[in-house]
Amino acid sequence: MDDVRELHALQRDALREVANIGAGHAATALSQLTNRRIMISVPEVNITRLEEVPEILGKADDIVAAVLMHMMGDLTGRTLVLFPEASARTLCDILLRRPLGTTTEFAAMEQSGLKEVGNILSSAYMNALSDFMGMMLVPSVPSLAIDLAGAVLTSVYMNFGYDRDYVFCVETQFLFEDPGLQLKGHFLLLPDLASLRAIFDAIRLP
Amino acid sequence: MGRELFVGVAECTAGGAEAVLATLGLGSCVAVILFDPDRRIGGMAHVLLPSRSLSRATDNPGRFPQTALPLLVDRMLALGADRRGLTARLVGGASMFANLAPSGSMQMGDRNVIAVREVLNQLAIPIVGEEVGGNVGRSVWFTVGTGQVEVKTAGRREQIL
DSSP: OOOGGGOOHHHHHHHHHHHHHHHHHHHHHHHHHHTSOEEEOOOEEEEEEGGGGGGTTSOTTSEEEEEEEEEEESSOEEEEEEEEHHHHHHHHHHHTTOOTTOOOSOOHHHHHHHHHHHHHHHHHHHHHHHHHHTOOEEEOOOEEEEEEHHHHHHHHHHHHOSOOSEEEEEEEEEEESOTTOOOEEEEEEEEOHHHHHHHHHHTTOO | OOEEEEOOTTOEEEEOTTEEEEEEEESSOEEEEEEETTTTEEEEEEEOOSOGGGOSOTTOGGGSHHHHHHHHHHHHHHTTOOGGGOEEEEEEOOOOSGGGSOTTOOOHHHHHHHHHHHHHHHTTOOEEEEEEOSSOOEEEEEETTTTEEEEEETTEEEEEO
C-alpha cells in the first residue's frame, strides 16, 4: 500500500479496534493517575490533506499541551497526546494536588507533569498494542510542546511523517465523567504507512 | 481594523489597503509577507515544504516557495503593485519537538526558511524583516494599510516587524 486513501472499510474497522484496545489501557492508566472515571470515544480514522490538518481538532491558534513520542520496534510511527490549554491546567491541578483552578502558568514542574502523563498514556497504549498483536514496540523519550494547535500538528507531520500529502491518524478522545471538571484530551496514533501492513498482518487481515 | 482575510496552509492571498492578511498557528511552515509600500498592496503566502521533491501532491503551487512566491507576486501585480518596489518579511520556520528529530539532520523549519530566502533572492525581492526559527509556533497579522506585521506566540509578548 502506498496511499492511505486505499484503506478499505474492513481495514479501517480493524484500525479502530486496535486503537480502542490501546486507548482503553491508556484511559485506565489516566484514571488511576488522576483517581477519576474516564470515558473514551469511539476511535476515528482521519485521512486528511495536509492543508486541512490545523483544523482537525479545533482552531489553529488554540493553545494545546502536546506530548509526542516515537514508536519503534516492529511498528514505527508516533503517538501524540493532546490536551487543550484549560484541560492541561486542570490536569496539573490534579497531578500536583492543588485546588482546582490554581495552575496559572506552565512552569518546569507543570511541564514535567504533563510530559510524564503523555509518557504514561503512550506507553500504556503501546503496551496494549504490543500484547494484542504479539509485537515488540519500544517508545522513545517524550517531547512536550505547549503551543498553537496548528503549529503543533503541522510540525508533527512535516518533521516526522514520511507521507507529506495525505496524513493519517487514528484518534480517540478522553473525557472525564465528572461534569464539573473541564478536562478532555485526544490520543493520536500515527503509524507509518509501512506499519499499517504490519498491523493488518498481525491481526490476519488481508 | 480592516477586512480580515485568513490565509490557510498552502494558500497565498493578495490584498489592498483595506485588507488585514492573517495566518494562524505557523509551526515549521513559513509565512512570506510581500509589500509594496508606495501603492499599499500586500500579499501573504503560507508555504509548507522547501521543495517539490518532498511531495507527490504537486498540484497545489501554494505548498512550495518556488511556485507560491511567483504566484503571489502575479496576484499583487494584478492589483497594481510595482514589481520593483516589493519588500519581504518572513515569519515561522520553527522547530518543535526538536529532541525527537534524528540527530545531525536539518529541521524542516530551517529548510523552509532557507528555501524561501533563496527564492526571494532569485526574484530580487529584499528581505526587510524576519521572525523565524526557534521552537515556538506563531500567528501573524499583516495590516496592509499601514504595512505593520504583528507576530503573536503562545505565552510571549507580540512582536512588530
